[in-house]
Amino acid sequence: MVTIGSGFILHEMGHKLLAIYYGSRARFIMWTQGIVFMFVTSLLGFLFAAPGAVYIYNENIKPKQNAAISLIGPGINLIIAVFFIFLSIIAPISLHFSFLKHNLPGFGIRNGLVFVWEFGAALNLMLALFNMIPATPLDGSKVFRYSKLIWFGAILILLAAAYVVIGIEAVISWSIMLALAVVLSKLAFG
16 A cells, blocks of 8 residues: 555646646546456456546646646656665565465565565556556656657656666566557557
8 A cells, every 4th residue: 555555646646736836726536437447457367557637627738837747747656666665775574475476576576575665666667657658648648749858768767767676577568558559549549
């Protein structure tokens, strides 16, 4: 709850607070379907969570401000990941789960132990990378629309951090997600 919950809540709060700073109205709206989908996917052995998002109301918002609002969420996830790595060095916490048979060292899971801060760092990096996919309604679409150079720079930073923390698997999985988003976008919107 601490590792995933803080990543999601602070990500969304970052969007909301920066939008308010720019004079917009902003409100978090829960998606009941996203929560149901999360439970269904968890029963299938993987987790895809989409419990809601911050909606911004301002007809006069500038593209640069909209891109900054979108970029702050993944930026906060990067900061949280760095903080969790720091905690893993100075105050490591591990929990044993006998049902964990697979080792995922980049995600802090080894020999039935979950190294909490490493796990949190990895999940926050993956959350940031997923949100930077340039597909609507994800954050990356707004940053990409404003500046491909800024989007590419943010992606390079996030992929480098994910490579260091998780390994090449993070880069490969993000590349696959990006390719799927492009293909599905082309199929759906031409």
